[in-house]
Amino acid sequence: MYTSKFPKTSLGVFPTPLTELTRLSDKLGGPRIFIKRDDLTGLALGGNKTRKLETILGDALTQGCDTIITAGAAQSNHCRQTAAAAAKLNLECHLILGGEQPDKISGNLLLDKIFACHIHWGGANRKGEDIPELVKQLIAAGKKPYIVPYGGSNALGAISFIDAVEELVNQTEQAFTHIVFASSSGGTHAGLMIGKRIFKQNFKLIGISIDKDEIDHQELDQHIINLANKTAKVIGLGASFSDQDLTLNTDYIGGGYGVVGELENEAIKLTAQLEGILLDPVYTGRAMGGLIDMIRSGQFEKDAKVLFWHTGGAPALFAYSDTLDFSPVH
Ligand SMILES: *Cc1c(COP(=O)(O)O)cnc(C)c1O
Secondary structure, three states: OOOOOOOOOOOOOOOOOEEEOHHHHHHHOOOEEEEEEHHHOOOOOOOOHHHHHHHHHHHHHHOOOOEEEEEEOOOOHHHHHHHHHHHHHOOEEEEEEOEOOOOOOOHHHHHHHHOOOEEEEOEOOOOOOOHHHHHHHHHHOOOOEEEOOHHHOOHHHHHHHHHHHHHHHHHOOOOOOEEEEEEOOOHHHHHHHHHHHHOOOOOEEEEEEOOOOOEOOEOHHHHHHHHHHHHHHHOOOOOOOOHHHOOEEOOOOOOOOOOOOHHHHHHHHHHHHHHOOOOOOOOHHHHHHHHHHHHHOOOOOOOOEEEEEEOOOHHHHHHHOOOOOOOOOO
């Protein structure tokens, strides 16, 4: 591995499968569409956070920490995978989740409970605003806490997606023209950008923006570019990234983070009913909805080869039974 000097702890099963979505492609009359199945990373129902946690918690173990803290939405896939990783690694786990404790425990939150992590309800704060206060309390209680940032999106998290590009390049001879994926806290996007540069790939990265809110008081596009530059520095890569390296499509944010509309609904149904693959209501449903819309509006050449990077999230489907519709699409 290019980044092997950063120790990982093994949490998932890699490489994740790569297959082609021929029925979806035929239905859309579009280019060939492939899928990278990071929903099958193997840790507690999978997802892209498994990759990030391998590098981030590798560091936590090196530092001798005994407790980890992270934050996210009530249906956070990141928090669920962090809780699972903590269980496996015998670390105490604290999650600060946005909102209030709901009446019904379902989806990712149900899984968090099964892993018996400590859940703190953060109200309006779902991006780790309350972590410093909790760190103080845990240190006072004699713990050695380690902070896993919101979405696992720091340099170590991004490094795992440099490795993911290496994995992809070693896995297939296909020359993809585009990679489309859900982009939110930015670690996936930044890592893919750097991996593309290191492994001299020609695909265009198209991040579909999921959430319009800022992170650390930065607009998301600036946050991703800054993270890519910071990560490049951490790995000793003499390269810099600017606006020109970033495509973050904000056309599909619709009703905002976690709000399912017709776009997500149709994408979830099409992918399920044509390919037998589950997308999720918050991230991959929106990203695939964006891809479908871009195909329909003629934004890809007929001979394009598009890779959809499935980043996981299907456990959240169970928390969205009231907003999803089940009518057949064909
Ligand atoms: C976290 C997450 C993403 C976004 O990845 P980032 O690295 O935070 O941008 C996409 N899809 C799913 C299912 C996720 O849980």
